[in-house]
Amino acid sequence: MPFSFNTVSALVLRYIYLYTRNPVRFVELIFWPLVDLLMWGFLTVYLKKQGVGEFPTAITYLIGGMILWDVLFRSQQGVSISFLEDVWTRNLLNIFVAPVRTVEYVAATCVVGVLRVGVTLLVLVLVASLAYQFHLTDLGFGLLPFLGNLILFGWFLGMISTALIMRLGQAAESLAWAVPFFIQPLASVFYPVSVLPEWLQPIAMALPCTPVFEGMRTVLAGQPVPWGSIQHAFILNLIWGTIAGLFFAVNLRHVRKAGLLVKVATQ
Template structure:
């Protein structure tokens, strides 16, 4: 059977992307615990680390010179975490409901599905992070929005890395089945120690610094501290983050498409579920 027969309309369809985003939005809106969970963890982390920030500001000159450094780090880290989780969970919802096979007997194309996953990930991230960022203002008198335009660059780079990781996790689940679903919650935290979220890369052992600098996230957080402490944007870190993100996105997209093709050949799209 030809690909034309499988997909009678081979052109990219924004309507189909919109239909999938609408489906995921109805799933999210129809469950208040899911909606509440999106804002719960960022808010709780913001409050916890905000109080830690206040304590350290009164006892550490290093932190006192960069007001809000820990609050900013936590909020930006949650962008990466929720960007990855938004892709993974939307995919897992299809697996849990055994709906994946139904989607791909429709005209929906893999690229359109991925765009809908990215869109839903962005929506989930905004719902989760923005309330926490706004609450930081009355709680601690600090606004992450004071970072200005660099905040947008940090946000974009972190969510792109989250999307890359999400695609990689989806590919692993397609390859190894639901036994790999735990990766959705642990992969991003494996990167936390070497992403220099709360401390500079120079704190790490020298051999591990090279690993850290191979991650876009470490360049983002180094750039964040440069803005907070020195008031200047480190364009070299931004360039490295953008370049590394391009490489990781291309690599993870290839891995996803390969795994998807193999899953279709094996019939795993119809057989995998909760």
């Protein structure tokens, strides 16, 4: 498939300009995750002082879950918010009539997702380390594949959210924030999948992020990195990636046929 890295880098450069021109955008990348971290952090400190449960291990579950969830969320946001930025600035048509392949456009939003993850993660890791003595590097060699799987799944959720917004119009733009939270209760971010009702567990395990959060708890409990879980997550990501790609392509074809792309771009 033809692909131009120059086109992708030009699109990414545009997002970098957007962020550096408007530092308020960094607030979104840093402020909310930081608020989340402080809330979960202080809650776990409080619980620890109460002497309830298996502390200090459980504290790391909560903080670790929160940080890794944010990796998935920021990655998803990179794709869907980048699309919305073009809609909000009435620039979408300029992009879609430029020699930009759909795959290049999506790839650029994925790169933006990684950059967003990088900024947020850096801040969270530093604060978690200083304030709560939680060190993400405690996840050892599993850290990178854990992060990789979450970023991949975030991209795919972003593609699904974007496809839905294109199809349903700007009125559906809240989906850019809502889609990840549809799956959060099943993703076992803060609790093991075993606490879910039995009939829900297979559905939870069909999400690539669930084995990652399960794997994180395994490592933080002092067990070796569960490479089987990582492999499981990767295979699920391949399936989800195929589904998201097809969903995006089918929707794009539909919005072009129905003239919805122009509507969403000029609303």
